[in-house]
Amino acid sequence: MCLGIPGRIVETHADAGLLMGTVDFGGVRREVCLAYLDGQVEPGDYAIVHVGFAISKVDEAEARRTFEALRELSQLDELDWMREVAERSLSPGGGESP
């Protein structure tokens, strides 16, 4: 229900005083209400869209920074993981006991 999809704002326009815009979701385009981000967004920006409303501007720099930190962390752990996998079976259906 709270699914939000990031899309790229292609253009903006007003519909009877309400800020609207066309947003591109990986090739699929839809008209979206941008009123809650009025003054914050312009074409080219990314926004999280939920039921036809942009609810936040995606902070791309923050997204990259977080991910890079996680990747560095995980590279350190990759060897541990390989060791664990060798020790025990992790097949998705195996070992389930309710």
Next chain:
Amino acid sequence: MKYLSEYRDPSVARGLIARIRREATRPWVMMEVCGGQTHTIVKQGLLELLDGAVEMIHGPGCPVCVTPLEQIDKALRLAADPRVIFTSFGDMLRVPGSECDLLQIRARGGEVRVVYSPLDALQIARRHPDRQVVFFAVGFETTAPANAMAVWRARELGIGNFSVLVSHVTVPPAMTAILESPDNRVQAFLAAGHVCTVMGWTEYEPIAERYRVPIVVTGFEPVDILEGMLMAVRQLEGGRHAVENQYARSVRREGTVPARDLVARVFRLVDRKWRGIGEIPLSGLGLREEFADFDAEYRFGLAALEVEEPAECRAGDVLRGRLKPHECPAFGLRCTPERPLGAPMVSSEGACAAYYTCGRFRHPAGVEG
């Protein structure tokens, strides 16, 4: 957008899993209050991969699942009314009411239309001035700004044949109700990323403080959820209880202020019944008095309807974390997505449906047919 696929990177997920397993000195019990997160956790098999380092209780995070039976019955009555075009998000159509669901009403000739956005419902009202158009306004705080805007615009544009059947719920009172419960086991929460995108996290700070419980605002991708769990584990291991933000690319502390403002102008806090749980004080949103003209319950005289829930469905125990979905005697036998006893088996975000569709929990041991 590239980063979205990065947040599904299996090698990063594996690294996080290894770290959680290493750092958790005991099996910490956490709750997510978001159906989207429940779906990712169960579908990706994250709990099996964590091998008991973290136990997740799937909280009442699916608005479809907690919409009380009487609101469903009101929707059914409106949808059967020949004056009405009833509009709804698609996932409400198969939720069982006392006697049938919206799909069955449609099969019998009721006009039920699925819309993507409440503004689409408003558009239908403008095109059909001779009909009454009702929108089923359900959801958490994430959806409230969209529904508030539809009502606000209806008044602004003078669209008199539009109204909403409101069944909005808010997350923090449900978390408080769970923490107040004498048999509560939850030691930390993953807070829902898009609820907090709208509302921010200031409401969660007094909860973390009062109940000494870590709360981590968390996103929806596997890497997000695992990082949220790791942040919660680190707080628990360190004896801390703060609100932290894993989903910083979308969530700011104050939320999306213009959205919060319009929600506050259109809605007010009301007591709300949660399906399977019961009434939680001030846990829902209802229209403010000045928007009563747009309230379908008043317009069609439905406010007094009250009904009892079927006894066999144990959704309340599942939503409170007392019972895992596959431990319910009806699970997969008398209750399936095709013939659901209750809403958590209907919505793809419901805990019961998530457990059923991933296939790993179909035949629990020790359950009688």
